[in-house]
Structures are given as C-alpha cells and as structure tokens.
Amino acid sequence: MEVLVQTxxxxxxxxxxxxxxxxxxxxxxxxxxGLIGRNGAGKTTILRLLCGLAKPTEGxxxxxxxxxxxxxxxxxxxxxxxxxxxVYPNMSAKDNVKLKCLAMGISSKGYIAxxxxxxxxxxxxxxxxxxxxxxxxxxLGIALSLVGNPELVLLDEPINGLDPQxxxxxxxxxxxxxxxxxxxxxxxxxxxxxxxxxxxxxxxxDKGELxxxxxxxxxxxxxxxxxxxxxxxxx
Amino acid sequence: MTKxxxxxxxxxxxxxxxxxxxxxxxxxxxxSVVLVSMNTSIQPYSNAGELLAAQINGxxxxxxxxxxxxxxxxxKYKNGFIKNIANQLSRRELLAFPEIIVSSVACALYFFAYSxxxxxxxxxxxxxxxxxxxxxxxxxxxxxxFVLHWSFCCLLLLFxxxxxxxxxxxxxxxxxxxxxxxVIYALVERFSHFNIGxxxxxANIFQLGMASAKSVYIRAVIVGLIFLFVEIxxxxxxxxxxxxx
Numbered sequence: 001m002e003v004l005v006q007t008x009x010x011x012x013x014x015x016x017x018x019x020x021x022x023x024x025x026x027x028x029x030x031x032x033x034g035l036i037g038r039n040g041a042g043k044t045t046i047l048r049l050l051c052g053l054a055k056p057t058e059g060x061x062x063x064x065x066x067x068x069x070x071x072x073x074x075x076x077x078x079x080x081x082x083x084x085x086x087v088y089p090n091m092s093a094k095d096n097v098k099l100k101c102l103a104m105g106i107s108s109k110g111y112i113a114x115x116x117x118x119x120x121x122x123x124x125x126x127x128x129x130x131x132x133x134x135x136x137x138x139x140l141g142i143a144l145s146l147v148g149n150p151e152l153v154l155l156d157e158p159i160n161g162l163d164p165q166x167x168x169x170x171x172x173x174x175x176x177x178x179x180x181x182x183x184x185x186x187x188x189x190x191x192x193x194x195x196x197x198x199x200x201x202x203x204x205x206d207k208g209e210l211x212x213x214x215x216x217x218x219x220x221x222x223x224x225x226x227x228x229x230x231x232x233x234x235x
Numbered sequence: 236m237t238k239x240x241x242x243x244x245x246x247x248x249x250x251x252x253x254x255x256x257x258x259x260x261x262x263x264x265x266x267s268v269v270l271v272s273m274n275t276s277i278q279p280y281s282n283a284g285e286l287l288a289a290q291i292n293g294x295x296x297x298x299x300x301x302x303x304x305x306x307x308x309x310x311k312y313k314n315g316f317i318k319n320i321a322n323q324l325s326r327r328e329l330l331a332f333p334e335i336i337v338s339s340v341a342c343a344l345y346f347f348a349y350s351x352x353x354x355x356x357x358x359x360x361x362x363x364x365x366x367x368x369x370x371x372x373x374x375x376x377x378x379x380x381f382v383l384h385w386s387f388c389c390l391l392l393l394f395x396x397x398x399x400x401x402x403x404x405x406x407x408x409x410x411x412x413x414x415x416x417x418v419i420y421a422l423v424e425r426f427s428h429f430n431i432g433x434x435x436x437x438a439n440i441f442q443l444g445m446a447s448a449k450s451v452y453i454r455a456v457i458v459g460l461i462f463l464f465v466e467i468x469x470x471x472x473x474x475x476x477x478x479x480x
Contacts, residue, residue, distance in 0.1 A: 052322045054478040076323045086315030090251065096316075102242035103320045144319050 002029040003065075004152055004184050005050060010059035012045050012208075019045045021208040022059070027186055027201075029151075032178055034199030035188040042208040043188035044083060047154045050186070051080045064151070076104070079150035081158060085141025089130035093121055093140050096129060100147040119143040119173060135166035142173065146183075153177075155187045159194055171198050236329045239320065243333040244340065247307060253341070256303045257348050263295060264352035272360045283357040284373045287350055288444040291380050294412040296349050297387060297440060301408030303345065304338045304388040309401035321479045328471035331392075335467060338388040346381050372445055379452055382459035383440045387411070389466040390436065396473045399480075411437050436462050 420432035432438035
C-alpha cells in the first residue's frame with residue numbers, strides 16, 4: 001500500500017518547551033487516520049507541521065514520497081481545516097469558496113455549487129457565514145479544504161461543538177468522500193468513541209509523543225483502556 | 236502568486252470597508268474644502284493644486300490609507316482564512332506580495348478619489364479659475380506622494396506581521412500620521428544639527444508641496460523607494476520565518 005505521509009523524529013519546540021517530540025507517523029493512501037489525544041497533547045501542532053503552516057524544529061516529513069524542501073511542491077495536494085474554519089463572516093459561503101478557487105486558479109463553472117452540494121450546503125450558498133450555525137461553519141470549512149480536489153485532507157477536531165446529529169452528519173460526509181473520491185483523511189480528536197466509528201487506523205498522542213499506532217482491525221478494549229489511562233478515565 | 240493577488244483584489248473590491256473608506260474620503264475632502272473657504276484666517280490657496288498638496292501634507296489621506304490596509308490584511312489573519320491558502324505557494328515569503336500589491340491598489344484608488352474630490356470641490360466652491368493649474372505638476376506631486384504613502388502602508392504591514400496586532404499597528408499608524416515623530420526629528424536636529432526628517436518617510440509626506448524644488452522631489456522619491464525596498468525584503472524575511480497561526 002502506498003504511504004502518503006511519513007514523519008521521522010518530527011519535533012517542534014517553542015523556546016524550551018517541546019510540543020511535539022520525535023513523532024514517527026505513517027499514513028497509507030485511502031486511510032482515515034485518527035489522531036487521538038487529550039487537549040494540549042500536540043495533535044494540532046502535528047497537523048500544522050504536516051501541512052506546512054509551521055516548520056519543524058527537527059525531523060523529517062515526507063508527503064507523497066517527497067521530503068522536506070521538495071514537500072512544498074506537494075502541499076497544494078493537501079486540504080486543511082485546522083482549529084476553527086477560517087472563513088470571512090461577512091461574505092456568503094459561495095464567496096468564501098470562490099476566494100479559495102481564485103487562489104488556486106479554479107474557474108470551472110458549477111464547481112462551487114458542486115462542492116457546496118458535497119458538504120450539504122447547497123441551500124445556504126448565498127447566506128452570509130455570520131448567520132451560520134457551528135455545524136454549517138464546519139461544513140464550509142470542510143468544503144474549503146476540498147477545493148482543488150486534494151488527495152489528503154487534514155481535519156482538526158471537525159466535530160467540536162456539534163450536537164450528536166451534527167456529529168453523525170459530518171461522520172457520514174467524511175466516509176462518503178473517502179469512499180467515493182478516494183480522499184485520505186487525517187482527523188484529530190480527543191473523543192475516541194466518535195473517532196473509532198470512522199477511522200481505519202489510529203495514532204495516540206500523549207505529551208507530544210506518538211505512543212501507539214494501531215489498525216482498526218486490531219482495535220480492542222486494550223486500546224480503549226490504554227487511552228483511558230492517559231486521559232485519567234475520561235473518554 | 237498572481238492567483239493570490241487576483242483573490243485579494245477580488246476581496247478588496249467586494250469588501251464593504253473599501254467603499255466606506257472611499258465614501259469617507261469624498262466626504263472629508265468636500266468638508267475640508269468648505270472649511271478652508273469659511274476660515275478667513277487661512278491664506279487662500281491660489282489653485283486646486285496648492286489646496287490638494289496642503290491637504291495631503293495634513294496626513295488625512297495617510298490615516299485613511301493606514302486604516303484601509305490594516306483592516307484588509309488583519310481580517311485575513313484574524314479569521315484564519317490565511318490557513319486555507321498559505322500552503323498553496325511554493326515559497327512562504329511570496330505570501331507577502333499579495334498584501335503589498337493590494338496596498339498599492341488601495342493607495343492608488345484613494346489618491347484618485349482624494350484628488351478628484353478635492354479639485355471638484357475647489358472648482359465648485361472657489362469657481363472655475365481655481366482649477367487653472369499645471370496638470371503635469373499635479374501628476375508629479377501625486378506620483379511621488381503615492382510612492383511615499385504606499386511605502387508607509389508597507390511599513391504598517393511590517394509592523395502588523397511583527398506584532399500580530401491590528402490595534403497596535405493602527406495606533407502606530409495614527410501617531411505617525413499625527414506627526415508625532417516630528418518631535419523626535421526636531422530634538423535630533425537640535426542636538427546634532429542634522430535634519431534627519433528629510434530622510435524619513437513621514438516627514439517627506441508632510442513637506443512635499445507644489446512649490447517644492449526639484450531636488451526635494453528627487454530626494455522624496457529616493458527615500459520612498461529605499462523604504463519600500465527595505466520593507467519588502469523585511470516582510471519576505473518575516474513571512475519566511477513566521478508560523479501561520
């Protein structure tokens with residue numbers, strides 16, 4: 001199976017504080033990789049390093065088989081939704097997507113409508129984003145990450161602040177995109193129960209270190225117990 | 236990079252703040268010409284060129300350009316949209332260029348509005364004889380002042396990238412526009428007998444007029460271009476080192 005993302009001793013340090021320490025991560029093409037860990041464990045920083053928003057202090061990242069410096073030419077094959085969806089609240093959903101399309105040189109007719117339909121925002125295209133619910137903003141964030149048909153999408157806590165119905169909708173959308181378009185996902189979350197419903201493999205992050213990588217097929221109660229031991233019994 | 240510039244230009248012309256500031260420029264220009272006509276203590280200007288130069292020297296346009304550019308750039312960083320597009324460029328430092336280009340477009344648009352409104356208001360209030368000026372002289376003044384204002388906007392962009400704070404940058408911009416640095420230049424001149432102001436961006440904006448000598452114009456252009464070049468280099472260096480948050 002083709003390896004899409006690989007890191008070797010990936011480290012990020014802010015002054016004296018190591019936020020990510022010697023992470024050796026491997027994600028195969030077509031996977032939904034769940035990065036699980038408690039708040040402040042370093043999940044977001046790992047995603048920021050993978051998509052090039054932050055630079056590693058030490059270590060190596062390989063994306064689509066290209067390493068470090070060459071990696072910058074592959075980063076536009078990566079869609080991202082890091083922390084909150086980065087959107088202009090005073091613009092409509094359509095205009096927000098149009099901005100990213102302009103930045104990527106996409107001008108094909110109907111592309112924006114198709115993208116909004118993919119994330120279930122067809123009816124809200126002309127509505128200003130400031131009137132959107134949290135779930136709708138997350139959907140728009142995902143739509144933005146899908147502009148340019150990326151092969152890899154990084155989603156940071158995409159179900160944060162959503163009600164159970166919203167969580168289920170986002171989950172279904174991710175599975176659909178993974179199956180129909182073959183997009184590989186790396187999704188971070190601190191809710192193992194939710195992530196275990198969609199992820200095909202997992203990496204557990206604790207205090208900046210990747211303590212375990214495991215396939216869903218090997219997902220046993222042991223992993224759940226192990227994760228609970230890290231989070232002090234909080235799922 | 237051209238795609239990013241296209242995107243930023245689209246956003247600039249779609250942005251409500253662009254048109255509000257343009258409206259503010261038109262209103263302020265008319266108002267200030269009316270005030271000039273009512274104030275008998277001010278020596279009357281002989282033509283619209285002199286009036287325009289005096290208004291630019293006042294720093295109003297400088298303040299409005301600063302507000303426009305900072306609002307425009309800070310929005311992209313504050314709402315996080317930059318994260319969606321930052322990894323689309325092969326070199327991180329290129330991220331500085333769309334902002335630099337848009338600030339030049341903003342300056343050009345506001346200069347055009349300011350000078351047009353000023354001349355029209357002058358003609359309406361003081362009569363048609365008020366617009367008997369050398370067109371070339373006005374163009375020369377506007378081009379040099381445009382370079383200086385653009386450079387000033389890039390200086391504020393640099394402050395914004397370094398501080399990540401629109402408020403701090405805006406305050407710095409206002410203080411410079413309100414001629415606060417003139418105090419420092421005067422103090423330096425008093426103790427060292429060296430007029431540092433003539434080599435500074437803001438002092439050149441405040442001094443350059445229709446009647447300025449050719450050497451003053453040349454010095455102003457050189458100062459503007461040197462500042463611009465240094466700011467662009469520094470902006471690229473900051474963008475290269477900076478993590479996008």
